[in-house]
Amino acid sequence: MDAAISVSGLVKRFGRFTALDRLDLKVEVGEVHGFLGPNGSGKSTTIRVLLGLLRADAGQVRVLGRDPWRDAVRLHRHLAYVPGEVSLWPNLTGGEVIDLLARMRGGVDEGRRADLLERFELDPTKQCRSYSKGNRQKVALVAALSADVELLLLDEPTAGLDPIMEAEFQEVAREEVARGRTILLSSHILAEVESLCGRVSIIRDGRTVSAGRLRDLRGLSRTSVTVRLQRQDELGDVPGLRVLDVVDGEIRAEVDSDRIGAVMALFAERGIESLVVHPATLEELFLRNYDDPGGVKHGVPTRPGLPA
Amino acid sequence: MRKTDGFTGTGALVRLALRRDRIRIPVWVVSVVGLLYFSAASQPGLYQTQEQIDAYGRMVTQSSATVAIAGPVTGLDSLRGIVMYETYLTVISAVSILAVLMMSRHTRAEEESGRTELLRATEVGRHAGAAAALIATSGTCLLIGAGMALVLPATPLTLADSLVYGAAMSALGIFMAALTLCFAQVFVHSRSVSGAGLAAFLVFYLVRAIGDVRDDATVWFTPIGWAQATRVPTEDRLWPVLLPLLGSVLLLAVAVRLAERRDFGAGLLPSRSGPARASRLLSGPVGLAWRQQRGALLAWSVALGLCGALIGTLGTSMQDMVRDNPALADYLASTQAGSVIDAYQATFALIMTLAIAGYAIWAAGRVLTEEGEGRTELVIAGPVGRVRSVVSDLVVAGGGVLVLLVVAGFSSGASYAAVVGDRAQGLRILVAPLIYFPAIAVLLGVLLLAYGWAPHWTWVGWLVLAFEVVIGWLGGVLGLPDWIYQFSVFDRAPRYPAEDLSAAPLLAMGAGAALLLSVGLVGFRRRDLR
Ligand SMILES: Nc1ncnc2c1ncn2[C@@H]1O[C@H](COP(=O)(O)OP(=O)(O)O)[C@@H](O)[C@H]1O
Ligand SMILES: [Mg+2]
Numbered sequence: 082m083d084a085a086i087s088v089s090g091l092v093k094r095f096g097r098f099t100a101l102d103r104l105d106l107k108v109e110v111g112e113v114h115g116f117l118g119p120n121g122s123g124k125s126t127t128i129r130v131l132l133g134l135l136r137a138d139a140g141q142v143r144v145l146g147r148d149p150w151r152d153a154v155r156l157h158r159h160l161a162y163v164p165g166e167v168s169l170w171p172n173l174t175g176g177e178v179i180d181l182l183a184r185m186r187g188g189v190d191e192g193r194r195a196d197l198l199e200r201f202e203l204d205p206t207k208q209c210r211s212y213s214k215g216n217r218q219k220v221a222l223v224a225a226l227s228a229d230v231e232l233l234l235l236d237e238p239t240a241g242l243d244p245i246m247e248a249e250f251q252e253v254a255r256e257e258v259a260r261g262r263t264i265l266l267s268s269h270i271l272a273e274v275e276s277l278c279g280r281v282s283i284i285r286d287g288r289t290v291s292a293g294r295l296r297d298l299r300g301l302s303r304t305s306v307t308v309r310l311q312r313q314d315e316l317g318d319v320p321g322l323r324v325l326d327v328v329d330g331e332i333r334a335e336v337d338s339d340r341i342g343a344v345m346a347l348f349a350e351r352g353i354e355s356l357v358v359h360p361a362t363l364e365e366l367f368l369r370n371y372d373d374p375g376g377v378k379h380g381v382p383t384r385p386g387l388p389a
Numbered sequence: 390m391r392k393t394d395g396f397t398g399t400g401a402l403v404r405l406a407l408r409r410d411r412i413r414i415p416v417w418v419v420s421v422v423g424l425l426y427f428s429a430a431s432q433p434g435l436y437q438t439q440e441q442i443d444a445y446g447r448m449v450t451q452s453s454a455t456v457a458i459a460g461p462v463t464g465l466d467s468l469r470g471i472v473m474y475e476t477y478l479t480v481i482s483a484v485s486i487l488a489v490l491m492m493s494r495h496t497r498a499e500e501e502s503g504r505t506e507l508l509r510a511t512e513v514g515r516h517a518g519a520a521a522a523l524i525a526t527s528g529t530c531l532l533i534g535a536g537m538a539l540v541l542p543a544t545p546l547t548l549a550d551s552l553v554y555g556a557a558m559s560a561l562g563i564f565m566a567a568l569t570l571c572f573a574q575v576f577v578h579s580r581s582v583s584g585a586g587l588a589a590f591l592v593f594y595l596v597r598a599i600g601d602v603r604d605d606a607t608v609w610f611t612p613i614g615w616a617q618a619t620r621v622p623t624e625d626r627l628w629p630v631l632l633p634l635l636g637s638v639l640l641l642a643v644a645v646r647l648a649e650r651r652d653f654g655a656g657l658l659p660s661r662s663g664p665a666r667a668s669r670l671l672s673g674p675v676g677l678a679w680r681q682q683r684g685a686l687l688a689w690s691v692a693l694g695l696c697g698a699l700i701g702t703l704g705t706s707m708q709d710m711v712r713d714n715p716a717l718a719d720y721l722a723s724t725q726a727g728s729v730i731d732a733y734q735a736t737f738a739l740i741m742t743l744a745i746a747g748y749a750i751w752a753a754g755r756v757l758t759e760e761g762e763g764r765t766e767l768v769i770a771g772p773v774g775r776v777r778s779v780v781s782d783l784v785v786a787g788g789g790v791l792v793l794l795v796v797a798g799f800s801s802g803a804s805y806a807a808v809v810g811d812r813a814q815g816l817r818i819l820v821a822p823l824i825y826f827p828a829i830a831v832l833l834g835v836l837l838l839a840y841g842w843a844p845h846w847t848w849v850g851w852l853v854l855a856f857e858v859v860i861g862w863l864g865g866v867l868g869l870p871d872w873i874y875q876f877s878v879f880d881r882a883p884r885y886p887a888e889d890l891s892a893a894p895l896l897a898m899g900a901g902a903a904l905l906l907s908v909g910l911v912g913f914r915r916r917d918l919r
Contacts, residue, residue: 132770134918158772168763171578173663173671173680180667181677185771206662210577221767 083146085110085232085263086131091140093126093287100126102287103140108265110231113258115274115281115295116267123287124267125165128236131265132162145232158187161225165236165267167217169209175220176205182224193227200249215241226253233257233264239273251277272360303335303361306344311352319347335361395645398513402521406495413491414529421483422536424859428479429472429544436471445471457598457699460617461608468545469622473554481613482590484533484562488526489586492569495522498579500654509653516645519570523641530562550622556630557616564612564633565590567640574647577656584688591692595699612636674773674781682752686789689748690796693741697800700737701818702808730814734801735887738821739861739879741797745790745822746829746857746879750850752786753833757840757847760919769918776910779840783833783906790829798822817886824885827898828878832857834905841912844919 086108093101101123108114118124129135131144133153142149147156169178183189198205201219209217218241225233239247254264254277268274274281275295283291283298291298309331310316316324316332321340325333336344348356407414436442446465449456456462459478464470496519499505505518534555541551569586576582593611600607600614608614618629651657670676756779759765768778798819806815836850860869860877874880881894 129766129918134766134769136915136917153769154772154774157770162767162770164763164766164770166763168767170677170681170764173667174665176665177663177667177671181671181673182767182771184667184672185674185768185773187772204662205665208663 083110084108084143085145086114086265087141087143088127088131089141091127091130091142092138093123093130093135094138100287101130104284104287105289105292106282107292108263109280110263111258111261112280113254113264113266113278115278116265116284117269117271117274117281118267118284119269122284124269124284125236126287127284128162128234128265128267131234132157132160159230160232160234161186161228161230162234163218163221163225163236163238165240167214167221169212169217169220171210172208174206174208175203175212175216178209178220179205179224179227183228186228186230188229190227190229194223197223197227197253200253201246213241215243215246218242219246222250226257231262233262235264236267237269238266239268247273275360304338304341305359305361306332306334306336307355307357308332308334308348309354309356310348311354313351316347316351319344322347393514395514395516396520398508398511398517399520399524402508402513402517403524406521406525410491410525410529414525414532417483417487417529418532418536421480421487421533422540424483425476425480425537426540426544428476429541429546432468432472432475433545436468442466442468442471449474457602460597460613461601461604463620464623467622469547469550472545473550473621477617480537480558481561481594481616484530484558485565485590485593486587487533488530488562488565489569489583489590491526491529492522492566493573493579493583493586495525496570496573496579497576497582500573501577501579506653516648519573519644519648523566523570526566527559527563530559530566533562534559546622549625553619553625553627553630554621556627557619557621560630560633560637561612561616564637564640567637567644570644571640571647574644574651575657577654584685588688588692591696595695598699674768674778675785677768678755678782678785681755682785682789685748685752686792689745689789689793693745693793693797694800696741697797697802698804700741701801701804701806701815731817731887734805734814734818734821735884737801738798738818739825739884741801742794742822742825742829743854743858743861743879745793745797746825746832746854748793749786749790749829749833750836750854752789753783753836754847754850755786756782757844760844766918775914779837779910779913783837787830787833791823791826794822794826814886821885824890824895825879825882827895827902828882830902831878831898831905834902834909837909838905838912839909841909841914841916844916 084107086106088104088106091101091104091106092099104123104127106116106127116124116127126135130137130142131149133149133151133156136150144156145159149156169175173181179194180189183194197203201223203216203219203223207216209220212220218238222235222238225235239250242250254266258264266274266278278295280294281292281298282289313330313332316322320343321337322344323335325335327333436445443466446462449459449465450462459474462470463473465474499518508518509515537555537558538548538551541554542548546554565586568589569582572582572585572589573579576585593613596611597608597613597617600609600611608618612633615629615632618632619626647657671680756765759782765778769775798821802815802817802819802821805818806812809815832850832853835853836847839846839849857877857879860874861879878898881898883889883891883894
């Protein structure tokens with residue numbers, strides 16, 4: 082089957098400024114694809130090109146087998162979108178906006194709508210002007226997720242949500258994929274993408290710098306660890322563990338994610354006094370792999386040996 | 390907390406307001422003062438002999454219609470009186486509208502956008518934003534007053550006339566600004582604030598019109614009456630200028646009280662909850678546009694209905710006057726085509742229609758703000774084409790225009806027929822505003838053309854409207870050269886009932902509008918969404 086989204090060599094200029102510079106992106110049917118990049122790297126611009134809201138200056142863009150610029154209306158019947166900045170009609174209630182957007186897409190799935198409202202704890206009788214950013218985002222999410230579509234384009238959908246709601250969102254997203262839907266999820270937070278996405282594309286300055294299965298991306302799959310042990314002797318050369326420094330008995334290290342169990346067992350044997358673990362951030366990833374930002378600009382190759 | 394804490398940071402905010410409006414303020418001041426100057430300076434050419442001046446005075450004095458429109462009669466035995474009479478209406482409207490729009494822009498619009506929040510988190514007091522807006526707006530009104538005092542002595546008006554005239558207009562503007570400030574505490578949306586301010590102005594104007602026609606104390610209940618109580622040029626009284634200033638102080642006290650009672654970002658009324666489900670009507674772009682425009686349409690219908698009724702009933706005094714004064718009838722017949730009544734009604738149809746054109750541009754302009762706010766994106770990301778989305782807005786705006794044209798025609802026609810008992814004439818009056826529909830469509834076409842191809846240029850729509858207002862409303866007064874009229878769309882429509890109906894220009898306008906709209910739509914299909 083054809084890819085849900087395939088973009089190659091996409092260029093988008095705003096006047097003299099090149100926002101997207103030969104960007105590539107491929108999303109297979111039925112996957113949650115993480116679309117990662119720092120602020121201003123061109124994620125929203127790409128998504129708006131995928132929707133046919135912006136016109137590509139060069140490159141091939143196919144979404145569900147269609148050209149989004151030419152065929153926008155028919156394409157939109159099969160996809161739903163949550164913008165990064167959700168702006169709603171201040172004098173309509175959240176419930177009215179959800180109904181309006183759903184009806185324009187062909188109808189409301191009543192059961193799904195009620196279920197989502199409950200799970201996101203959203204009061205549909207409030208006027209949109211009184212919603213917080215997170216609640217406006219929930220309105221857009223409920224409208225998009227209750228639609229009967231093949232593809233969901235979500236632009237940093239959890240930016241305004243609290244951690245509980247974020248977990249709820251991930252749960253719902255998993256259900257969607259289980260039902261055969263495809264999701265493109267943009268984010269600038271690696272951890273968020275990590276738990277949901279099988280494959281990711283990482284962009285910077287409008288170019289794809291890395292794409293593939295998350296666990297294959299070497300730098301990505303490392304976890305940062307700060308640990309204080311009772312006995313520090315003979316830690317020695319542990320496979321998958323790279324010690325960065327030791328200050329006052331506190332060890333800062335990186336662990337390959339597939340070795341984390343073994344390393345933890347090793348720590349436990351020596352008695353853990355304190356332990357902080359966090360996944361590598363996008364920033365760390367860039368620092369580690371592409372130390373020279375100028376180099377990135379002029380073309381860091383997509384990592385060799387990765388399934389594209 | 391010290392009393393003055395609330396005003397900390399006012400100075401910085403005044404500078405910010407002036408920086409933001411560094412183009413707008415000079416444009417307003419220069420265009421108001423300039424228009425006034427040219428209109429005042431053109432009068433000596435129009436009325437060269439004392440006889441002509443007296444004829445003008447007779448005509449005005451005996452017609453309650455003109456008194457209702459342009460105010461009380463003072464000193465019409467001289468050119469100075471004529472200048473005042475011809476310019477009062479323009480300056481009063483311009484200054485009031487300026488004050489309302491500028492205040493709403495710098496108070497509630499800022500609060501609504503969230504920018505005030507950014508500022509209020511710094512060392513800026515609760516009332517500083519309002520104080521800064523008021524200072525900037527009052528300053529602009531004072532500039533206009535000063536400009537008037539500076540240039541008007543070069544026209545038939547004396548220095549004393551000019552000073553008092555300028556002072557009265559500045560004071561009126563300051564009063565309207567203070568009133569708008571109160572509205573900004575009550576309403577949550579800047580559009581409601583400016584709408585309430587403009588509605589208040591219309592009410593003040595109507596009250597003044599009634600007071601002037603009845604020639605009684607009613608005029609003291611409106612700030613426009615206070616301004617005209619200065620009696621320029623016969624008496625040049627300065628003390629009535631104190632009334633709006635005192636009124637402003639009172640309004641300011643009210644505004645401060647209200648502001649201390651409400652939360653940031655909120656109005657005085659708690660925000661209500663609404664329906665959890667959308668009504669059947671709200672199912673697509675047309676329903677959405679209707680939902681956004683219905684409130685304004687209702688308000689406009691009521692206002693136009695009242696104006697129309699007033700205009701219709703005043704038609705009788707016009708008729709009485711002509712019956713009693715054959716000389717005047719001859720005079721009017723020589724200046725206008727058709728009967729006096731027809732000319733009177735045709736003029737009012739044009740004036741009301743120009744106001745409705747303002748509604749048209751405002752309503753269609755909604756498309757633009759929606760795109761800027763990122764809401765068009767939500768609609769178009771669904772299976773709604775760009776063309777359908779824009780056309781829905783235009784259809785609802787155009788439908789609103791039709792409704793208003795009918796309301797204007799019906800209220801003036803029916804009230805005329807009821808008062809005078811002349812059904813046939815009532816029917817003709819009813820039709821008159823509708824004839825301008827194609828002309829309004831052309832204006833919408835210009836707006837959409839800009840929207841489709843150069844969305845930053847949509848102010849051209851307002852510019853064209855301003856041109857039409859100057860030509861249609863004030864053209865005769867200003868004595869503009871004939872060739873200018875060629876560029877006016879409204880001038881090409883037959884001035885029914887004064888002129889006969891002819892289909893050709895209307896069809897041509899309709900075709901022109903259709904062409905502009907289509908080209909605009911083609912442009913919108915081709916461009917990036919902002
Ligand atoms: N309409 C526009 N005009 C000019 N520049 C733009 C426009 N939209 C986006 N950009 C620029 O393009 C770049 C990418 O923006 P965006 O796609 O919003 O980034 P992201 O969503 O990854 O944070 C930014 O530098 C931004 O300033
Ligand atoms: Mg973005």
